[in-house]
Amino acid sequence: MIRIGVLGYGNLGRGVECAIKQNDDMxxxxxxxxxxxxxxxxxxxxxxxxxxxxxxxxxxxIDVLILCGGSATDLPKQTPEYAKIFNVIDSFDTHAKIPEHxxxxxxxxxxxxxxxxxSVGWDPGMFSLNRVYANSILSDGSDYTFWGxxxxxxxxxxxxxxxxxxxxxxxxxxxxSAVEAVRRxxxxxxxxxxxxxxxxxxVAKEGADLARIEKEIKEMPNYFADYDTTVTFIxxxxxxxxxxxxxxxxxxxxxxxxxxxxxxxxxxxxxxKLDSNPEFTTSVLVAYARAAMRMxxxxxxxxxxxxxxxxxxxxxxxxxxxxxxxx
Amino acid sequence: MIRIGVLGYGNLGRGVECAIKQNDDMxxxxxxxxxxxxxxxxxxxxxxxxxxxxxxxxxxxIDVLILCGGSATDLPKQTPEYAKIFNVIDSFDTHAKIPEHxxxxxxxxxxxxxxxxxSVGWDPGMFSLNRVYANSILSDGSDYTFWGxxxxxxxxxxxxxxxxxxxxxxxxxxxxSAVEAVRRxxxxxxxxxxxxxxxxxxVAKEGADLARIEKEIKEMPNYFADYDTTVTFIxxxxxxxxxxxxxxxxxxxxxxxxxxxxxxxxxxxxxxKLDSNPEFTTSVLVAYARAAMRMxxxxxxxxxxxxxxxxxxxxxxxxxxxxxxxx
Numbered sequence: 001m002i003r004i005g006v007l008g009y010g011n012l013g014r015g016v017e018c019a020i021k022q023n024d025d026m027x028x029x030x031x032x033x034x035x036x037x038x039x040x041x042x043x044x045x046x047x048x049x050x051x052x053x054x055x056x057x058x059x060x061x062i063d064v065l066i067l068c069g070g071s072a073t074d075l076p077k078q079t080p081e082y083a084k085i086f087n088v089i090d091s092f093d094t095h096a097k098i099p100e101h102x103x104x105x106x107x108x109x110x111x112x113x114x115x116x117x118x119s120v121g122w123d124p125g126m127f128s129l130n131r132v133y134a135n136s137i138l139s140d141g142s143d144y145t146f147w148g149x150x151x152x153x154x155x156x157x158x159x160x161x162x163x164x165x166x167x168x169x170x171x172x173x174x175x176x177s178a179v180e181a182v183r184r185x186x187x188x189x190x191x192x193x194x195x196x197x198x199x200x201x202x203v204a205k206e207g208a209d210l211a212r213i214e215k216e217i218k219e220m221p222n223y224f225a226d227y228d229t230t231v232t233f234i235x236x237x238x239x240x241x242x243x244x245x246x247x248x249x250x251x252x253x254x255x256x257x258x259x260x261x262x263x264x265x266x267x268x269x270x271x272x273k274l275d276s277n278p279e280f281t282t283s284v285l286v287a288y289a290r291a292a293m294r295m296x297x298x299x300x301x302x303x304x305x306x307x308x309x310x311x312x313x314x315x316x317x318x319x320x321x322x323x324x325x326x327x
Numbered sequence: 328m329i330r331i332g333v334l335g336y337g338n339l340g341r342g343v344e345c346a347i348k349q350n351d352d353m354x355x356x357x358x359x360x361x362x363x364x365x366x367x368x369x370x371x372x373x374x375x376x377x378x379x380x381x382x383x384x385x386x387x388x389i390d391v392l393i394l395c396g397g398s399a400t401d402l403p404k405q406t407p408e409y410a411k412i413f414n415v416i417d418s419f420d421t422h423a424k425i426p427e428h429x430x431x432x433x434x435x436x437x438x439x440x441x442x443x444x445x446s447v448g449w450d451p452g453m454f455s456l457n458r459v460y461a462n463s464i465l466s467d468g469s470d471y472t473f474w475g476x477x478x479x480x481x482x483x484x485x486x487x488x489x490x491x492x493x494x495x496x497x498x499x500x501x502x503x504s505a506v507e508a509v510r511r512x513x514x515x516x517x518x519x520x521x522x523x524x525x526x527x528x529x530v531a532k533e534g535a536d537l538a539r540i541e542k543e544i545k546e547m548p549n550y551f552a553d554y555d556t557t558v559t560f561i562x563x564x565x566x567x568x569x570x571x572x573x574x575x576x577x578x579x580x581x582x583x584x585x586x587x588x589x590x591x592x593x594x595x596x597x598x599x600k601l602d603s604n605p606e607f608t609t610s611v612l613v614a615y616a617r618a619a620m621r622m623x624x625x626x627x628x629x630x631x632x633x634x635x636x637x638x639x640x641x642x643x644x645x646x647x648x649x650x651x652x653x654x
Contacts, residue, residue: 015585017587018585018586018587019466019585021587022466022467022585023466043587095654098650098651098654099647099650099651102650119654124654126460126464126595128653128654129460129638130597131653132638132639132641132642132649132653133453133456133638133641135642135653136614136617136638136641136642136643137453137607137610137611137614137641138610139346139349139350139610140349183600185600258342258345258346258349258603258606258607258610259345259603259606260344260345260348260370264601264602264603264606265602266599266600266601266602266603266606266607266610267598267599267600267601268453268598268599269596269597269598269599269600270457270596270597271594271595271596271598272593272594272595272596273510273512273593273594273596274591274593274594275591275592275593276585276586276591276593279585279586279591279593280464280585280593283464283465283466283585283593284464287463287464290463305650305654306638306654307637307638307639307646307649307650307653307654308637308638308639308646309637309638310634310635310636310637311456311459311460311463311633311634311635311636311638312459312634312635314459314460314463314464315459315462315463316463319634319635320426322459322634323425323426323429323632323634324425324426326455326458326459326462326634327422327425327446327451327455327632327633327634
């Protein structure tokens with residue numbers, strides 16, 4: 001049994017809990033929270049809810065601690081800190097800051113003799129893997145990553161901060177004609193606007209100036225100005241009814257050529273269609289918890305990413321079983 | 328520079344040669360052939376063509392030997408034999424015999440202190456990887472592998488052996504409606520007939536009984552009897568003009584569920600669309616040659632498969648570069 005601890009009980013923490021239920025070689029030992037533990041209700045009867053202040057007492061009771069905090073402020077502190085005590089995994093997803101995060105976590109994990117896997121999920125994570133595999137195979141080619149159709153929490157939050165907005169949900173959508181051109185092997189050069197559109201469903205406060213809200217959204221730099229954005233005002237009831245889920249997905253496509261004169265085209269595509277972004281992310285985290293456990297038991301230490309993990313380490317099956325049934 | 332040797336110069340050998348041209352950290356040193364070397368013309372000016380009888384002289388001049396023989400009779404002998412002298416890679420693709428092949432190669436490579444990577448390509452190979460990743464992430468789900476639309480050499484050969492047939496080309500095609508049902512997350516149970524159809528383009532010899540040929544094809548056990556098969560008689564000219572390529576491809580799809588009550592659906596799909604089956608296979612082989620070299624330099628020995636290789640080992644980029652740009 002691999003004994004798992006979870007730090008943080010939001011969408012990700014709950015997702016880890018659900019994923020552990022599906023893997024009978026794993027056991028959820030405890031959920032650690034910054035809140036008053038008596039206010040946190042979890043689903044697993046056999047697991048404890050503890051204050052994060054008591055986490056050190058679990059040093060020998062947990063094989064892998066899965067960190068379910070946010071990338072902006074939680075993980076940059078938590079992952080190096082808890083790698084001193086546990087084998088840890090996080091889903092740190094601020095791409096530009098991965099090298100810095102890696103260096104901090106690596107030092108801490110090496111000093112304490114633990115394994116730390118960072119940036120585990122689907123992007124970074126499975127999408128990264130597929131970029132590396134496809135680039136290594138097709139040396140001559142172009143990469144394309146499309147996201148969606150799916151909910152962007154960051155963009156939804158940005159809309160909610162506009163004056164007069166009560167609630168909002170933003171979907172990132174790949175431009176179908178661009179995806180098709182890529183799949184045909186045309187290797188188009190695509191601008192930001194040509195790759196994705198943004199659909200916004202907005203609940204306005206009573207009496208708010210809808211035209212101004214729409215203008216502010218569409219002109220918001222970084223978030224919306226570079227995209228074709230549609231804004232649809234709806235009621236809170238409609239938002240709650242039709243836009244409650246957290247679906248996401250996307251695809252990584254490499255379009256390349258081989259042959260003495262590059263005469264043959266090839267398309268490698270990896271795509272995800274996810275009803276629940278956090279539950280898929282945590283399913284990836286839990287599979288990599290198994291790998292972390294195995295790497296630790298082999299004496300490896302330090303910070304690693306999905307690129308460093310042999311695929312077989314994610315599976316419950318033995319090498320023999322994998323070769324006989326999955327290869 | 329990684330120094331590569333190639334054994335066998337058919338479609339695969341030539342594909343390896345083309346792939347090496349695209350990777351400037353590699354160099355083709357020599358092609359070894361069972362034919363008279365003077366009759367074998369290769370594309371690379373700087374590489375030698377040698378008799379396989381002289382291969383031992385290259386013991387210290389080659390880092391990885393890529394075996395380009397067939398799975399039926401060549402590789403079961405060659406891979407264990409040459410793993411005694413070189414680090415080797417093959418594309419052994421008789422799925423049912425992989426465990427036996429692995430055991431033979433493992434012993435030989437361990438005894439001699441080499442690395443041997445077997446069953447490298449796309450199926451087995453990249454498709455296997457994707458089966459393992461997707462199964463490890465989505466514990467509750469169903470797997471689907473579709474092949475095509477692509478040329479099956481084995482089925483084309485089977486048709487050519489029928490009396491009265493001058494030439495033939497067989498395409499394996501996925502049934503589009505089955506693929507769509509899988510992509511919608513319906514997790515259908517599919518029979519052999521419901522997954523693929525077989526399209527046969529046949530050149531008959533003059534005066535041959537077309538009705539008998541068509542009947543023999545459609546009723547051939549294992550190859551065609553379990554499939555909806557179409558037979559189209561065409562001229563040799565038309566076959567040469569429209570069916571000369573060796574395209575292939577397919578997709579590995581896992582359809583699974585997550586959530587406390589399995590309430591959320593997820594689809595993971597990996598798909599390939601290949602103009603040239605052998606050139607894609609050899610592009611995979613060459614990327615794994617880089618990995619083999621690295622594993623050997625780290626002191627690893629014995630037989631491995633794609634499931635044992637960390638993705639980063641396929642890339643020319645350093646860990647630092649991969650984390651900064653690809654993760």
